Amino acid sequence: MKQEVYNSIEAWFNSYVAGFENEIEEIKLNINLKRNHSFRVVNLIAELSEEANLNESDVILAQIAALLHDVGRFEQLAKYGTFSDTEDINHIKLGIATITENNILSELTEEESKLVIECINYHNELVLPKSIDADLLPFVQILRDADKIDILHIVSDYYSNNKQGNNKRLEMELLDKTDISKKLYQSICDEKHVDFKDVLTLNDLKLSQMSLIFDLKYKKSFKIVSEKTYLKQIFETLPKKDLVIDMYRQMKIYLENQL
Structure with a gap:
């Protein structure tokens, strides 16, 4: 090539x-x-x-x-x-x-x-399906990791540095409500990437994006996410409810354990 x-x-x-x-x-x-x-x-x-x-x-x-x-x-x-x-x-x-x-x-x-x-x-x-071809798998995994790392880069910067509502399309036109989806909470407790169908509010979206770490493959990917403090930046924009703090703690521990 x-x-x-x-x-x-x-x-x-x-x-x-x-x-x-x-x-x-x-x-x-x-x-x-x-x-x-x-x-x-x-x-x-x-x-x-x-x-x-x-x-x-x-x-x-x-x-x-x-x-x-x-x-x-x-x-x-x-x-x-x-x-x-x-x-x-x-x-x-x-x-x-x-x-x-x-x-x-x-x-x-x-x-x-x-x-x-x-x-x-x-x-x-x-x-990913278990039947995926072994020769294809590393190409898929590296793309998925790279994509998720940069998604975290984009959204952490947006939530931290831009006025809310400035980009409704990036916010998926979701309402800013304090409710947290129970299915989303369970997915994060189970250390699983949140299914978008369980995302009901803007805060759900933020948490689902944080949960992208559960789908990362490579140690280098975890290192980049950790060094750039993407999770912390997003967490700082969330309501400090016990439920949210618990999920952040769980994701932070998971990330640290992969380093």
């Missing part, structure tokens, strides 16, 4: 994203947010690659998947005005359709193309 192949796909990506220029300030903000997110995930792949035992060619292939993993978000945002996935408006389906229709992976072999598509398909799954 040559770097030139990645560079060619990156050139298409930049041109594609540029086509979503929008006069609505929040749409423009989120287009840039997703573009920058994609490139940070690409860079995180390089940071995690040694622990994932990927060779130089594998890293480039994983970075192609990283660059394209959220390409469906641009159409989802510009056309439908949302980041919320439904059966009909799903960013993974939209992304794979865009990649296929534009023949973006033409410089890859059939096997490599299939791997990239499978990585994109699995990157947002709550639980």
Whole structure:
């Protein structure tokens, strides 16, 4: 796998994203947010690659998947005005359709193309199927880790440094209520990544994003999250109810135990 192949796909990506220029300030903000997110995930792949035992060619292939993993978000945002996935408006389906229709992976072999598509398909799954191919697994895992690390980067910065309600799409248009979902609480007590269907409020969303740590694979990933204090930053924006403190303590202990 040559770097030139990645560079060619990156050139298409930049041109594609540029086509979503929008006069609505929040749409423009989120287009840039997703573009920058994609490139940070690409860079995180390089940071995690040694622990994932990927060779130089594998890293480039994983970075192609990283660059394209959220390409469906641009159409989802510009056309439908949302980041919320439904059966009909799903960013993974939209992304794979865009990649296929534009023949973006033409410089890859059939096997490599299939791997990239499978990585994109699995990157947002709550639980990976046990039947997943062993050769595919490290590529999927490294993308999932890199994606989750940067999600925590984005949301911890937003909740800490931006006025609430400034980006309703990033907040998934959820109401800011003090209630905490009982199913969410149970998932965190069980050290499981929260299912989005159990997220009912903005505070639920924050806690579910914190619970992404339960799905991390690599020690380096836990180290980055710990050093950047993402969990603490999000916790500081939550109501200090006993329930919330208990969940934060549980996640903090879990994170420390992985280091």
